[in-house]
Amino acid sequence: MSKAKAGSGDAPEQDAGVRGGLVQQEIFEQATRLFAERGYAGTSFQDIADAVGLTRPALYHYVKSKNELLAKLVEQITEVAAVDIAAIAERVELGATERIREVVRLMVRRMGEDGERFRLLLRSEADLPEAVAASYEVNRRAVLRSLTEVIEQGVERGEFRPVTPAVAALGTLGIVNWVAWWYHPGSHFDLDSVSLELADMAVHGLAAEEGRQASSTPLDAVRSLRREVDRLEGLLERERR
Amino acid sequence: MSKAKAGSGDAPEQDAGVRGGLVQQEIFEQATRLFAERGYAGTSFQDIADAVGLTRPALYHYVKSKNELLAKLVEQITEVAAVDIAAIAERVELGATERIREVVRLMVRRMGEDGERFRLLLRSEADLPEAVAASYEVNRRAVLRSLTEVIEQGVERGEFRPVTPAVAALGTLGIVNWVAWWYHPGSHFDLDSVSLELADMAVHGLAAEEGRQASSTPLDAVRSLRREVDRLEGLLERERR
Missing domain, CATH: 1.20.5 (Single alpha-helices involved in coiled-coils or other helix-helix interfaces)
Incomplete structure (x- = not known):
């Protein structure tokens, strides 16, 4: 709140940089909360400025628009996911089973910790500015492609049943993504156990009876x-x- | 559109009843479309009247408020699902495997045909009037309970692995519900094949290795x-x- 205002004045350069970073973080967090509560369309630039305790011009110094915040939000969720999943998918020295298990565990943990952002993203799909929508689409496809390829390899090696890889990948993503709607931090379910169980479920859902x-x-x-x-x-x- | 206007006048009682039903259907469809496009909060009673080709007072003759339409929408999606799934879950003469397969096939087909309404429902959760939210919650829990019970029985009978029934039920619902986000009518995937594949995936995800x-x-x-x-x-x- 007042972190922002304290940033002006006689502090040494380095401290100002750190404080600037904190302000940006605060802006980002407040914007995410407001978008989640009121929707993207229902949140104004002024609302965000008010929440952070900045004037509109001062906020403008840090971010140029709501769009920029939404773009960052989309990037944080989808680009990071796409990169991390691709990295696991490329580890061909692991079997397909192990890679699917790793991907599901990782994604379930993220969905459990940060499901609200994911739900917000899906709710805002129609509001995404063109460039952001395009980047979202690229990352969404990359995730699906990574998973589909791992499943294809699993089918070829006889580790998995002869499933349709894309459909099986989408089914697996369903197990993962739905966590954002039912797991809430502080739930009586333990997130680590949940991620292990769902990874088991995904892997058994694909595994060949013979292939193993x-x-x-x-x-x-x-x-x-x-x-x-x-x-x-x-x-x-x-x-x- | 003009079905509504044609409804007044000299038609016999029965025809008027049929037309009244058609008007209500049209109102419901237009409201669903508008809620999906603009969100519940972004759609006015007047917008709905305009879309159906009625004046505001004439629309008021059929429905009292936006809330009433949203309530009907929620009822159509969640109550019907809860009742149908409970009916399958109660058929204990079938094995747990067969019942899970049936539930997944049924729900995947519905999600594939009518995913937009389901997404709209989830997007509107925050806007639901109290009574509607309560009924939604009751049905949501009923679906989860039905599925959880079938899985419990499957574990007891040795048909399924020793999973945590509620977590496995939520994983299964994920496979099903996510269809609303990726399957689009007219997609190159055949919905019947998709429903079979995902049912297979769900069942294999639960099945005991020896039990089969x-x-x-x-x-x-x-x-x-x-x-x-x-x-x-x-x-x-x-x-x-």
Whole structure:
């Protein structure tokens, strides 16, 4: 609030820079809160200035428009997600299963911690200025492409069932994204356990019944054969009774 | 549009009733479209009257307020879903797997056909009048409870892995609900195939690894044995090369 006003005057250069950063952070946080509460269209530049405790011209010194704030918000959510997911997807030394597990865990944690911003983004889709909408679209597609590619590789290697990779990727994103609507910080669910459970669910939803063994050694295959024989024996015994 | 105006005058009672129904349907459709385009707060009673081609007083003859329309919209989406899902959940003669499959298929088809209304509902959550919000909450909880109970039964019977039923239910709802954001009528995906794939994904995401085979016949077990032998053969051949 008064951090901003204190920024003018006789402080050394470096401190002013730090304070400037704090002001920007405060502006960003207040804008996010207002957009979430009133919608993007229902929030004015003046509202943001009031919330931060700045005059309109002083706020203008830090940001040029509401659009700029919305753009930053979109960037923080979607660009960071796209980059992080691409980085996991590229680690081909891991199996597809491990990469899907990592992506789901990471995204569930973020959705759980910061679901309000994600919901705000989806609610504001119609209000996004053209350039922001374009960047949002690019990142959204990048996330989908990364996930789709990992699933494709999983299907090829026999780790996953023969799913349609894009549909399976969208189903997986559903498990993740919906967290923004039901998990609330301070919920009685533990976010780490939730992220592990949902990652398990996503991975099992894709896993090949046969494929899991397909990558195994002859010893694994023999063990699996023995399990099948045991099962057959059990079934035949049950039939005889 | 002019259906409404034509409704006054010398038509027999029954026809007037039919036309009244058509007008109400038209009002509802136009209101839904406007709420979706401009948001609930951004749509006035006059906007709705204009869209239907009625005067404000004439519209008032059919509906008393925007709230009434929003309430009907919420009811159509959430109450119908809650009732239908409860009906499937109660069919205990089916296994948990079959019931989850049915629920997911049904809901994915609805989300695919009518995703815009669902997104509108979520976007309007903050604007819902108290009574509507309460009914929405009741139905939302009923859907979650139905799904959670089916999953609990599946875990007890050994059909499903030992998941936390509520978390797994929310994950399953994520697969379903997210469809509203990515499937668009006229998309190159076929909605029936999508609903089958996502139902498969949800069911595999829950299924016990052993449980699936435990319910099979000796013939299934022998077929599975043959697959294991084939796989062993393949592995040994690969090792020799």
